[in-house]
Amino acid sequence: MSGMKETAISEKPMDTGQPLLEIKNLKMHFPIQKGVFRRITDYVRAVDGASLAVKRGETFGLVGESGCGKTTLGRCIMRVYRPTAGQILYHEDGRTVDLCALNNEELKPYRRKIRMIFQDPHGSLNPRMTVLDIVGDALRVHGIASGTELEDRVSDLLRRVGLRSEYLRRYPHALSGGERQRIGIARALVLEPALVVCDEPVSALDVSVQAQTLNLLQDLQAEFGLTYLFVAHDLSVVEHLSDRTAVMYVGKLVEFADTKALYVNPRHPYTEALLSAVPIADPRMRERGGRIRLEGDVADPAHPPTGCYFHPRCRYARQRCLEEEPILRDLGGDHGVACHFSEEIELRGAVMVNG
Amino acid sequence: MNTQGPLLEVQDLQTHFSTDEGVVKAVDGVDFTIRQGETFCLVGESGCGKSVTAFSILQIVQDPGRIVRGSIHLRQDDGQTLDLAAMDPKGRALRRIRGRDIAMIFQEPMTSLSPVHTVGDQISETLRLHAPIDKLQAREQTMAILTRVGIPRPERHFHAYPFQLSGGMRQRVMIAMALICRPSLLIADEPTTALDVTMQAVILDLIKELQGEMGMSVMLITHNLGVVAEVADTVAVMYLGRIVESADVYSLFREPKHPYTTALLRSIPVIGLTKQERLATIRGMVPHPFNRPHGCTFHPRCDHFMPGVCNRSLPPITHLEGGRTVRCFLYGGADTREREER
Structure with missing residues (x-):
């Protein structure tokens, strides 16, 4: 060119x-x-x-x-x-x-x-x-x-x-x-x-x-x-x-952070599921396992579910997620997340090919 | 991978489109073999x-496309082989193959499903065309396959029209329709390109599972190297109507031989690998089909271009160890005497 x-x-x-x-x-x-x-x-x-x-x-x-x-x-x-x-x-x-x-x-x-x-x-x-x-x-x-x-x-x-x-x-x-x-x-x-x-x-x-x-x-x-x-x-x-990345789900931001932090250390279950679904162009990574299957479809933005919009598909969802909508809050270090239980659950980031 | 004998053997397939402006050689001498039970990408x-290669197998290439040369041998359940390329595209014999021995799923499920028939009717029609069963049995089997591909409440969705379903559900319906007759080969043409990444993962897993259950072979057509790395057993890389390289998936990604494959693999961003660096690019662009370069069609974009060799004649297929093939003069086939003369 x-x-x-x-x-x-x-x-x-x-x-x-x-x-x-x-x-x-x-x-x-x-x-x-x-x-x-x-x-x-x-x-x-x-x-x-x-x-x-x-x-x-x-x-x-x-x-x-x-x-x-x-x-x-x-x-x-x-x-x-x-x-x-x-x-x-x-x-x-x-x-x-x-x-x-x-x-x-x-x-x-x-x-x-x-x-x-x-x-x-x-x-x-x-x-x-x-x-x-x-x-x-x-x-x-x-x-x-x-x-x-x-x-x-x-x-x-x-x-x-x-x-x-x-x-x-x-x-x-x-x-x-x-x-x-x-x-x-x-x-x-x-x-x-x-x-x-x-x-x-x-x-x-x-x-x-x-x-x-x-x-x-x-x-x-x-x-x-x-x-x-x-x-x-x-x-x-x-x-x-x-440089920085935000993840959206049904009209709302669910997480934002420095790109590397978001990919290596996601704090929202939806980000985790998205990252695990990306196919990796290296057949040796096939056996890494742990792909998260999201059940159901993306919520209808005309009739969103109660509480957290992601709760019907979230494998960590609890009673509170059905009732109360999480707000986007800062976890420190310019890392924001809209999940009630970010501190309690342990999420996996993208597999780093170079270790 | 249960490697049994070949299910489908394609030899020197050429499919050309004659238009007013000239002949487009969409497929220009393609050879490959799909073994029983394997996933061929x-x-x-x-x-x-x-895609034209895939359409040629079923002889559903759109006008003015014609198979002008080559053979497509399909081995049937009784051990006999049929040459699909020699059959009449509109004949009864080939119609019996389509949907029963070889089924196909397409990229855009909305355009390949009938908008005016219910999902259940469309699937059971396929079944009743190929098997001597009555409506009630067809309905039962349709219900079973809808359940198997993960359609919730199949008794309700049996009566749904395609527009009432989401993209992922439609693709499940397409898969159900393709698999209802338990084909020995499933051709999937970009089955997940129109889907989101989470749905893509689910659909690819579903195809893989069903493949294991039914023991069929899958021919997957895609541009996404990530998808190839996830599901393929054998891979063939095409460029301008020819297969430039074929190998098992591990060898291909570990040690690509053809400069085009190498360049393609280097040019995709991989999570965790390429951050902030510049991507390697392939210079120029795919040439227009009417003016294909002489010799190796990749030579104007190739980093290993050898003047006087690559632009003179078409490189032959070179067979390497491990059943790999490559179409490039770097691996032999060049007329060395002629080179010295120059």
């Missing part, structure tokens, strides 16, 4: 001051409408009281199974939706803005600061627009550049994501999946954002292209000082990329 | 021809 150099190893400028983004008790409930009069009968609680903080310059991984609300959370941050309740605090130059409270006009400057990379590189690019239009459109909309300047900026950026400037006049159908995802990345970066929400950016890609894309994301982060919120279901990819 | 990236 021409534009990619083997130089930038991720040495991130870690500014451990104020977080860049803070989410406080965010709720996104979608109404279920029935009948002729579209009467609202119930709500799908896609995100149901999530709180997290993303530090400047870090990669914050968000994992969970399908339907757990991780994508909805990402979209709330983009303000694709207007959240039902809660706050999304964006900190910048000592000022704090609650993105939930802003209307569309007021949001416009923040749409430059927070950008998104989508999962499906086929569906997220307009087939009738050239690469130049796709990437340059945002520059035009925000009145930043036009004409030759716009073209120069776009072709410069294309080079940084590893595409030659011939690509400017091409249409998405002429590109491979990996190239399209590079266009998606260029489009996210063209406005020089501070935060990039990456929603499953490599899930649709093949193994060999996935590795190229992950390396590119790391290089760009080092080069532009980006902060990533990395939403994915693949635990090995998240471990590879993230 | 076919692994590769999208577009490498692994």
Whole structure:
């Protein structure tokens, strides 16, 4: 890949001051409408009281199974939706803005600061627009550049994501999946954002292209000082990329910690079960045993169970878990967990291949 | 692994698609053997021809795909072998094989189940097509298999439509339908790709258990090397329509021979192993099927590319110890005299 150099190893400028983004008790409930009069009968609680903080310059991984609300959370941050309740605090130059409270006009400057990379590189690019239009459109909309300047900026950026400037006049159908995802990345970066929400950016890609894309994301982060919120279901990819990781289950955060701590020493039974289910690409690990089988399905976010949402599938569940909802509490050392019995139960982390 | 004789032998299989723009050689000379009771994994990236290989076995390749060469020998219970490649895709004989001797489960259960028939009807229809039994017996056996694959309250779910079930439950229904006639070979095409990681583990365990109970062979098609490492006995790696390497799973992961296999194994992040380092990548991308490189199709991306050798002719299959095969000039087959001349 021409534009990619083997130089930038991720040495991130870690500014451990104020977080860049803070989410406080965010709720996104979608109404279920029935009948002729579209009467609202119930709500799908896609995100149901999530709180997290993303530090400047870090990669914050968000994992969970399908339907757990991780994508909805990402979209709330983009303000694709207007959240039902809660706050999304964006900190910048000592000022704090609650993105939930802003209307569309007021949001416009923040749409430059927070950008998104989508999962499906086929569906997220307009087939009738050239690469130049796709990437340059945002520059035009925000009145930043036009004409030759716009073209120069776009072709410069294309080079940084590893595409030659011939690509400017091409249409998405002429590109491979990996190239399209590079266009998606260029489009996210063209406005020089501070935060990039990456929603499953490599899930649709093949193994060999996935590795190229992950390396590119790391290089760009080092080069532009980006902060990533990395939403994915693949635990090995998240471990590879993230500094800190949070686990979501049915609209709530159940655990967050430094990535290594979370993987080696999980404190929530759901995290333990997720880690034990990841297949390991080494047949010698087959006999490690102890895979936790989760019974039943993920809870229905329209009718979640009482108490802890995970209790019907949890092998450590006790009476208290049925009755009382656990809150996300800090166990010390920036390790948070939403489980009543974290201190009492002993959980197994991921098997470390290198001992 | 109970290693008995071969159940399925595929030799020089070629499946081509003739389109207006040219011929796509989706499968271009594939040889492999699946033994009785083993799990055979076919692994590769999208577009490498692994699914078309599986479809070719049952002759359900979509138009304009045709098997143009090769043989697919299936050994039946009575010891006789049949060449599936020579049979009429629409004929009665092949229809008797499908679903009875060889069954298949697909990646996306929602699109492969009928949306307008109940789960129970779909499964018992398969059974009644192949076995001379009445409705009541079929219903009983369907109920039994639904229970076995872990569908709760089968008497209720018998009357459920696929859309009323979750993804994991649908895949269980697919497995039940595939196994109702106790096939000798189960072909599973990316059976867990659409599922979450916890459900994936459950479904893979279920297939493994049922395989043990019924003594069938499983041909698993996947792109996920983690899944391969967990379940395979034998592995074949495909690249652009050809098998570039095959070996038993332990040897393949311990000591991959083909540069493509090596690169593939290095490029995946493994939990606890690759943190914060850069991933090894394979440069470039899979070429378009219309303009396949000459010689070894992997040579433009290969770290061991030997000019004048790899881009001149197709490397032959080299047999190594332990029943391994590899298609690469590094392990012989190169015309050395010609090299010296250059």
